[in-house]
Amino acid sequence: GSGSKSLVVAFNDHVVVVDAPSSTSSEVIATVATLAPGKPIRYVVPTHHHDDHLVGLRYHIANGTTVVTTAGNLDYLGRIVTAPTSSLMLARNQVAPTSTYRVETIVGGKRVFTDGTRSLEIHQIASPHAQEMLVAWIPAEGTLFQADLSEAPQSGAALPGANAPTTMHLADVIREKGWNVRVFAGSHASLRGPEVFAEITRLPIIPPAVF
Numbered sequence: 517g518s519g520s521k522s523l524v525v526a527f528n529d530h531v532v533v534v535d536a537p538s539s540t541s542s543e544v545i546a547t548v549a550t551l552a553p554g555k556p557i558r559y560v561v562p563t564h565h566h567d568d569h570l571v572g573l574r575y576h577i578a579n580g581t582t583v584v585t586t587a588g589n590l591d592y593l594g595r596i597v598t599a600p601t602s603s604l605m606l607a608r609n610q611v612a613p614t615s616t617y618r619v620e621t622i623v624g625g626k627r628v629f630t631d632g633t634r635s636l637e638i639h640q641i642a643s644p645h646a647q648e649m650l651v652a653w654i655p656a657e658g659t660l661f662q663a664d665l666s667e668a669p670q671s672g673a674a675l676p677g678a679n680a681p682t683t684m685h686l687a688d689v690i691r692e693k694g695w696n697v698r699v700f701a702g703s704h705a706s707l708r709g710p711e712v713f714a715e716i717t718r719l720p721i722i723p724p725a726v727f
Contacts, residue, residue: 523661527631530558534652535703541572557581563663564646565589574611582618586648641689645682658698672708674715677722687717
């Protein structure tokens with residue numbers, strides 16, 4: 517809903533959520549209770565510091581979830597969590613500020629969650645879109661979850677204007693990591709298939725309009 521999505525990964529006895537949109541995080545929490553009953557959301561990992569991917573952490577923190585983020589986000593995270601309620605939060609579902617929350621920092625540019633059967637890898641990359649950008653990689657399923665690194669429309673198709681420097685940088689990261697991506701999932705748009713990503717990276721990058 518509202519053009520923002522989260523990745524939900526269920527393990528044996530808990531759930532990890534990647535990305536925390538202000539517009540949908542409360543709905544994600546409610547949905548997880550139905551999708552994985554009895555499994556608490558133990559960790560939430562925002563992909564980057566932009567408000568539409570991080571402010572929803574307040575919902576998760578109120579739910580008892582530990583935040584996993586990069587060192588550069590710690591100060592901003594503290595300010596977001598302790599700030600008075602504001603227009604950043606949905607008026608219908610406000611979350612009170614708090615100074616008590618659990619946070620863990622990613623060390624060495626990578627964090628792996630696993631229960632011995634399924635693994636979720638969080639990788640820190642130096643994206644042109646934002647400093648300390650995180651992407652989520654599920655090796656067994658070949659699923660890559662990213663936010664704002666693909667300019668594809670909601671339809672998930674390759675259309676003129678869908679290529680951008682951030683997307684080309686993501687393609688470089690995929691090649692460097694040696695990932696065989698079978699599912700391109702995204703916070704704002706998921707692609708119909710890996711062939712669409714290949715098609716997008718062949719499109720010309722259209723310079724921004726100057727007014």
